[in-house]
Amino acid sequence: MINRNAPVGVFDSGVGGLTVVREIMRQIPNEKIIYFGDTARVPYGSKSKETVTRYSKQIIRFLQTQNVKAIVVACNTASAYALDEIEREVDIPMIGVVKPGAKVAAEATANGKIGVIGTEGTIGSSIYSRYIKEIKQDADVVGKACPLFVPLVEEGLLQDPVTDEIAKRYLTELIDIGIDTLILGCTHYPLIRSTIGRVMGVKVTLVNPAYETARELKELLRTENMLNEEEIRLGDNRYRFYVSDGAEKFMHFANSIIKYGILSAKIIPIEDY
Amino acid sequence: MINRNAPVGVFDSGVGGLTVVREIMRQIPNEKIIYFGDTARVPYGSKSKETVTRYSKQIIRFLQTQNVKAIVVACNTASAYALDEIEREVDIPMIGVVKPGAKVAAEATANGKIGVIGTEGTIGSSIYSRYIKEIKQDADVVGKACPLFVPLVEEGLLQDPVTDEIAKRYLTELIDIGIDTLILGCTHYPLIRSTIGRVMGVKVTLVNPAYETARELKELLRTENMLNEEEIRLGDNRYRFYVSDGAEKFMHFANSIIKYGILSAKIIPIEDY
Known part of the structure; x- marks a missing residue:
C-alpha cells in the first residue's frame, strides 16, 4: 500500500x-x-x-x-x-536530475547543438549526451567540466569578477561551437545562473535540471x-x-x-x- | 624491538x-x-x-x-x-606538520607578528597560535582561511592572474597588519609559493611546514x-x-x-x- x-x-x-x-x-x-x-x-x-x-x-x-x-x-x-x-x-x-534536464534540452534546441557543464564525473560519464541522443539522435552534445564553479559558489562569489573570468575561460569553447542550449549540469550552477547567462549571451537557452x-x-x-x-x-x-x-x-x-x-x-x- | x-x-x-x-x-x-x-x-x-x-x-x-x-x-x-x-x-x-612550522615561525619573526594561512579547520582551531605562544608568549598571530587556494592548485592554476587576484584578497589584511613571517599552513600552498611570495613582498619570510x-x-x-x-x-x-x-x-x-x-x-x- x-x-x-x-x-x-x-x-x-x-x-x-x-x-x-x-x-x-x-x-x-x-x-x-x-x-x-x-x-x-x-x-x-x-x-x-x-x-x-x-x-x-x-x-x-x-x-x-x-x-x-x-x-x-x-x-x-x-x-x-x-x-x-x-x-x-x-x-x-x-x-x-539528468534525464529531466536532457529531455528539456533536446526539445529546446533549434540548431541541435547542446552544451553541458558539470563536474568531472558527470561530464566524463557522457550521460547527458546519451539521454539527449535517445530523444534527438542527431544532436551534437559538447560537455565541459567546470571544477572551480562549486568552490566559487561555496565561497560566496556569486557576483564577482573572478567568477566572470573563470566562466569566460570554461565557456568560450561552447560559445565558439555555437551551442543554442546549455544544461546547468550541477546543482550548484543555478546559483551563478546570471553570470553564466551573461557570458553565454541572451540567445542561449539555459536549462536548469533542478x-x-x-x-x-x-x-x-x-x-x-x-x-x-x-x-x-x-x-x-x-x-x-x-x-x-x-x-x-x-x-x-x-x-x-x-x-x-x-x-x-x-x-x-x-x-x- | x-x-x-x-x-x-x-x-x-x-x-x-x-x-x-x-x-x-x-x-x-x-x-x-x-x-x-x-x-x-x-x-x-x-x-x-x-x-x-x-x-x-x-x-x-x-x-x-x-x-x-x-x-x-x-x-x-x-x-x-x-x-x-x-x-x-x-x-x-x-x-x-603544525608544531615544526610553528616552532620555526616563532624563531624567525623579528617584530613578533606572524600570519598563518590554511583551511577553515586549521585556522578555526587556532592551533598554530597556541604552539607559537608556547615558545614566544608575546607573539601576535593572525590566521586567515583561504578556501579557494586548494581548488585553484588542483585545477593547475599555479601561475595565473586569477590565483594572483584571489591571493591579493586573502592576504591584504595580513600585509596591512605588518606581519614579517607567514606560515603556509596547508600542504597545497607550497605549490603556489611564488604567487604568495610575490603578493606578500620579499621582506616577509615564508615558512613551509613540509x-x-x-x-x-x-x-x-x-x-x-x-x-x-x-x-x-x-x-x-x-x-x-x-x-x-x-x-x-x-x-x-x-x-x-x-x-x-x-x-x-x-x-x-x-x-x-
Missing part, C-alpha cells in the same frame, strides 16, 4: 541539492521532504563511479528507514554514476496517484534535514538558498548504513 | 601531503615511505573535528597493519584536529636511533602509495609533484579499518 502522506526523500553530496528542494517546495508545496546531504564526504564530482555508487547506496538505505514514498537523486554526479544500479535495489519510484526534476516529480506522483492529499498542519514536521557532518554550517548555507527557515539538521553516521 | 628498516607512514586527506613526502625524500633519502591519501573523502579542511578525527583513526589503523616505525600526519587539518587524540592510540613516534616536518622527522629518527641503515637496493619496494579512491588520477598528480616516478597506487577500503 502506498502511503501518499509519506515524505519524498531527496539526497545530494552536500548542499547543492537544496536547489532541487527549493523547486519541489515551489511546485508541490504540499509534499513533505526528507533531505540528506553527505557533507562528510562531499564533493562527489571528482570521485570514482565505484565510490559514488557505494556512498549513494548507503544513503538510499538510510532514506528507506525514513519510509519515503519516492526518492530524488538531486546530485548530477550520483545520477550519472549510480542511478541505474541503485534503482534496482528499491521498489519505490526514483528519479535523477526545475525540470521538480516538474517530473510532480508528474510522476500525479500519474502514480501518490500526491499527498492531507492538509499540512502547523507543527507537522514538514521538512527534515539530515547530514553526515557539520550541521550548523549546513543550516547556514541552506538558509541562504531556501526561504523556509531551516531550524535544525541532524547528523547521521551514514557509513553505518 | 624497533625495526629500523621499516618504512615511515605518511598520510594526508589527498595529494597535498606529497609535498611533505617530497621533502622527506630529499632530506632522508634512505628511508622507505608508505603514503596514504584519503581521496574518497577529500577534502578535510571544511569538515568537523569529529569527522576528521574518525577518518584519521582509520588511517592510523591501516598504517599500523603495514608495520611502519613512525607516522607523519602530513595534513594540517588532521594535525590541528586529531593529533592529540590519535597520538594516545599508538606506541610509535608520531609527528604532525620542509620543517621532514627536518624534525630526521632529527627524531636520529635521536631515537631509528634511522634506516640498510642499503636500499633496486627492486626494494621503497615508496608505496595507497589511496581510498581514484588511483590513476592520484598517480597523475603525484608525478607532477614528485620527481621519483610513481608507477602504481593501490586502493584501500579505508572505512573498514
Whole structure:
C-alpha cells in the first residue's frame, strides 16, 4: 500500500541539492521532504563511479528507514554514476536530475547543438549526451567540466569578477561551437545562473535540471496517484534535514538558498548504513 | 624491538601531503615511505573535528597493519584536529606538520607578528597560535582561511592572474597588519609559493611546514636511533602509495609533484579499518 502522506526523500553530496528542494517546495508545496546531504564526504564530482555508487547506496538505505514514498537523486554526479544500479535495489519510484534536464534540452534546441557543464564525473560519464541522443539522435552534445564553479559558489562569489573570468575561460569553447542550449549540469550552477547567462549571451537557452526534476516529480506522483492529499498542519514536521557532518554550517548555507527557515539538521553516521 | 628498516607512514586527506613526502625524500633519502591519501573523502579542511578525527583513526589503523616505525600526519587539518587524540592510540613516534612550522615561525619573526594561512579547520582551531605562544608568549598571530587556494592548485592554476587576484584578497589584511613571517599552513600552498611570495613582498619570510616536518622527522629518527641503515637496493619496494579512491588520477598528480616516478597506487577500503 502506498502511503501518499509519506515524505519524498531527496539526497545530494552536500548542499547543492537544496536547489532541487527549493523547486519541489515551489511546485508541490504540499509534499513533505526528507533531505540528506553527505557533507562528510562531499564533493562527489571528482570521485570514482565505484565510490559514488557505494556512498549513494548507503544513503538510499538510510532514506528507506525514513519510509519515503519516492526518492530524488538531486546530485548530477550520483545520477550519472549510480542511478541505474541503485534503482534496482528499491521498489519505490526514483528519479535523477539528468534525464529531466536532457529531455528539456533536446526539445529546446533549434540548431541541435547542446552544451553541458558539470563536474568531472558527470561530464566524463557522457550521460547527458546519451539521454539527449535517445530523444534527438542527431544532436551534437559538447560537455565541459567546470571544477572551480562549486568552490566559487561555496565561497560566496556569486557576483564577482573572478567568477566572470573563470566562466569566460570554461565557456568560450561552447560559445565558439555555437551551442543554442546549455544544461546547468550541477546543482550548484543555478546559483551563478546570471553570470553564466551573461557570458553565454541572451540567445542561449539555459536549462536548469533542478526545475525540470521538480516538474517530473510532480508528474510522476500525479500519474502514480501518490500526491499527498492531507492538509499540512502547523507543527507537522514538514521538512527534515539530515547530514553526515557539520550541521550548523549546513543550516547556514541552506538558509541562504531556501526561504523556509531551516531550524535544525541532524547528523547521521551514514557509513553505518 | 624497533625495526629500523621499516618504512615511515605518511598520510594526508589527498595529494597535498606529497609535498611533505617530497621533502622527506630529499632530506632522508634512505628511508622507505608508505603514503596514504584519503581521496574518497577529500577534502578535510571544511569538515568537523569529529569527522576528521574518525577518518584519521582509520588511517592510523591501516598504517599500523603495514608495520611502519613512525607516522607523519602530513595534513594540517588532521594535525590541528586529531593529533592529540590519535597520538594516545599508538606506541610509535608520531609527528604532525603544525608544531615544526610553528616552532620555526616563532624563531624567525623579528617584530613578533606572524600570519598563518590554511583551511577553515586549521585556522578555526587556532592551533598554530597556541604552539607559537608556547615558545614566544608575546607573539601576535593572525590566521586567515583561504578556501579557494586548494581548488585553484588542483585545477593547475599555479601561475595565473586569477590565483594572483584571489591571493591579493586573502592576504591584504595580513600585509596591512605588518606581519614579517607567514606560515603556509596547508600542504597545497607550497605549490603556489611564488604567487604568495610575490603578493606578500620579499621582506616577509615564508615558512613551509613540509620542509620543517621532514627536518624534525630526521632529527627524531636520529635521536631515537631509528634511522634506516640498510642499503636500499633496486627492486626494494621503497615508496608505496595507497589511496581510498581514484588511483590513476592520484598517480597523475603525484608525478607532477614528485620527481621519483610513481608507477602504481593501490586502493584501500579505508572505512573498514
